Amino acid sequence: MSVLRESDRGVPREDPREDTRARIEQAALELFTAAGFEQVTIEEIAAAAGTSRRTFFRTVGGKADAVWGDFDGHVDRLATLLDRSGEDVPVLTAVLAAYVEANDYAPGDLPVLRQRMRLILTEPALQAHSQLRYADVDRVVAGYVARRCGQSPTSLVPRLVATATRAAATTAFEAWLSGDVPSLAEALRTAFGQLAEGFPGLR
Template sequence: MAGRGSGGRQAVMGRPKATSRAALERLAFELFARKGFDETTVDDIAGAAGIGRRTFFRYFQSKNDLVWGDFEGHLQRFRELLAGTDPRTPMMTALRGAVVEFNRFDPEDVPWHRQRMRLILRVPTLQADATLRYASWRRIVRDFAAERSGLPPSAMFPRLAGYTVLAAAIAAYEHWLAAEPDTELSALLDEAIRRTGEGLASADLPDHRVGDELPDEDGRGGGAP
């Protein structure tokens, strides 16, 4: 969901100055694990990294922004995965494959990604930010569904696809976080989205006129494709 994360096992003490986004992420996650997200400040992160606040803000706009990593880059990768699917592949099969691949991680990165998603899904102060980020993720699914179905993005069916695929992915992640550490995330995502896809596939495709003139999630009008 949040895209590929950053790994790292070095201790905070004795660490050289952190001069990259990845190094700051790793260090901050170590602090979050020890002190808690809300109790860790930007000054704490910058001080442990041996940099000033001004340098921290060159890499991240806020502490919340750090948790998500390179989110825009992750979204672009998701778009590319969907764009690269075979047009002959059924829509939900293509979506399922892209989401599973998007959330595939090297074994050494899995513990860090688990920590990242635990923060995103369970820390109350991150929920407003998560709502905005997931709206961007959902729009990618919506636009893909619109293209495949021949409907405008403002129609009901593409919107439904965006919301249901996101809900399935979040459900899979919640189950993964509650499961044993060796539980396979890919298998959970595959199962959750497959079950969602069965429901969407069994529904009649809405009439092209339904919702064509409703504003989309960006507030713009729909119109014919």
């Protein structure tokens, strides 16, 4: 439900709930990577995490959700970044900057991110599920664009910008995964650049 912070009152509280969650997510990630998403059963993940099938569903919600970590927090961060962006910077630039900063992971976190994204972009079931997660991102971006343009979040341009930028971000992730590009931020800038220039040379 809520994003728990370990920094409450200085002492890391060792929340049992978050502890089992971490164990489950780590076990799921390893097993999925090793054997493939479909081949691994919940029971196997639960066993590897030292818990039960029932607890798995209670703590991570579902098989596909085990891969996403705290994605709600990620979306919240993106929303905050967009809220804080100045009125003078162009809309597309602001969206790009928010995407770049929201995905500015510490070097130590990159391996896990690679593992997550490889699964999400490769495994069909996860690829399908991702649409539901990305819909949250789209809503946030569409809302921002709508505010900046004085339009309804459900009208064409805000939604188009949201889905197109998200498509660009996804493509950037793919390029980053295949190693064709130095960094994730660079891939994002390249993709957004192409988008903002209307694909020069293709018109």
